Amino acid sequence: MMEKSIFIILIFLSIHGYLALPAKDETEENNLYPSTTSGKTSSILRDILNQESLVRFSMVQKIQNLVMDAIDSKNNTEILKNKLVYLGKELNALEAMDQRLEQDNAKLQQELSAIYERINDTQNHSLASIQRLNDTEIYLLKRQFLALRRENEVVKLENLKMKEQLNVDVNTARNETSTLKVQYEKLLQKNEAFESNLHRMEKEIKSTNIDSRLMMIEDKFSNFSRAVDKALNDIRKDQNATNIQKLSFLSAVNSDGGSVVAFTAYASSGKDYNSEPIIFNSVITNEGGAYNSNTGIFTSPAVGVYVFTWTHLTRYGQYCHAYLSKNGTIQNIDAHTNLSGLSSGVYTMATMSGTLHLSKGDRVWIQANHCYGFLGAPYNSFSGWKL
Template sequence: MRNIKIIVLILSVYRIAGHTSLNHTKESFPRNTPGKLSNDLRNVLYQESIVRFSMVQNIQRLTMDVINIRSDRQTLKKNLDDMMEEVKTLETNGQRLQQENNVLKQNLTDLYATCSDNKRFTAKESQGFDVSQILTMQRQISVLKNNNDRQAMENENLRGRYLTLLQENGDFKHQLNEMNATLSQIRQLDDFNPRLQAIENNIRKLTFSTDVALNDIREDLNGSKLQLQNIPSEVWAACEKGWYQFEDNCYQFSNSSLTFNAAVTMCNSASKGAILLEIRSPEEENWIRLQMQRQGWKTTWIGITDSLDEGTFVFASSGNKIQNVHADWGRGEPGGGTGENCGLLLLKTKGWHDYPCSSKYRSICKKARV
């Protein structure tokens, strides 16, 4: 139990630290940052959140494994104690039934002897008795026979009960052997304690090294913050209000659900030189996915289509083939045939997909930074 409390405490500390760090980061830095410095800062924050989330998942999984193992061990021990108690009860009942069987056998022997004595009366020996005495003796003999039959039936029932008990005893011995094997496995679990202690030591070491790394990251971020404060204000205004900068481009996120062609038209009219999102590099795609996750988006249109030539996808703004620049299709994609001619980015899956152009999804507009 002490080990579990330590793990739960570590988990709580990381949850609090993660929540505080992320909130502080979001409040301390503007989302519109210039050039590669802004990209590096965001990548550092993104990597920090991934490391913390992975550690929390590992600690949760280790905690649940320890709890489940100890719960199974306690259940098995309780079942074993119950079965041992049943064995003692069955042995006591068996001894009692054996004693009853011996008594019944003795009574049966006495009845057989009595019947044999009664049969020795011959006609000659019966001449000395009157009719009433003979009838009385016959009735007594009939009663003895009935008692004998009843005792024989009870003895047969007792034999049946005894055989059933033997069968149950055999089944119980089989179960007891299985429980002994399980108990051996439980005893082997005692060897888990040193391994658990080793895991806790590794967690402590990982916690210390992670704290050191996070402190270094915070120091770098504080230094970068001072540098950002010295950047002229006109640099921050490189993108218009409502647009977000990544490298040399500005992006506008539209929550309206539009068809592909409507999204193209909307972006062209949103600002001079704006087009529907065209992803030109893996770094740009990673940044787009991160922004979608932050805003709670699941899908967005990509400005690619094969409407003019089935199977040949080109950028909607220029008609150039995407294979000459960057393509990140998912497994089996594009595979929609003539019914799916427009590109779509899904957050939960890796790679691009082709979807019907008449479907309605959110869109992202893109233009070069002035």
């Protein structure tokens, strides 16, 4: 029931974001009352509308506070319940340990009594034998007897300490349990008050006419979707223009008829990467055949200076690090995007470039590190060429 009420309140909050439209309301109010209406009546009506807007705004703030209090109360209740269960288990374990210690103490007392009985029996039945013993044997028997007495005293002290500690632990656990019970009862009272407020707010929401506001929300969402589509199309056009500029630059650089080494590729589909090369599997240009579309790795065919550039688009709620790597060593050039925590319909693009001096056989690729929300074609590319 609480989840349903919270859902209704969230809808109510979304709707109230569009309730304050002063210009439109004033126009409609002017249309409702003809020009013959006195200025005083119009002023009173505007004051009433302003007061209603203030009341609605105050209601929204109260609902938000109630929702936050409900979430905090629910979390605190769960924590207290878990702690109560944990303390209950500890208390049962301590009581079980107390019982075992009492049993061990009783066994030790029985053994000590048996030792005393054996000693008394030995003394009573062996007086004559003891008198016949020499001084050395008597001295050894006395030492053994004293050692037994000391061991018995040590055992008694240890048992006493363990019992005192057990009593302290049990009392502490009981005090904590009592405190938690009081806190739990307070939370229950707060929850009851919150549920009462939710029922009251639910009745107020049901009594409000929201059909027209819902239609306005749907219109605004449609406009927002169209704006997002337009932005994505603009991004595609910009990327295509960038690729054309790259190819034009390559043609100008190699117009002298020398050996051309250049490539451009893109990933046809998106996926999540983590500590691995990003594979741009679809090749647009691969002059010299130095780029491997299966591994995403460029292998230098000759010594020289090479330029690399790469681009990627990340969707809402995700982030991505895309580094330039040479022979497995990160070059600290990162095309980084971060949209963590943002809602749907938001995208961001990152583009980086770098120049490396390569020997023949050196390998270069784009190394992903926690790259999530990586979108496929046409929102990414990896290019390189030899100067």
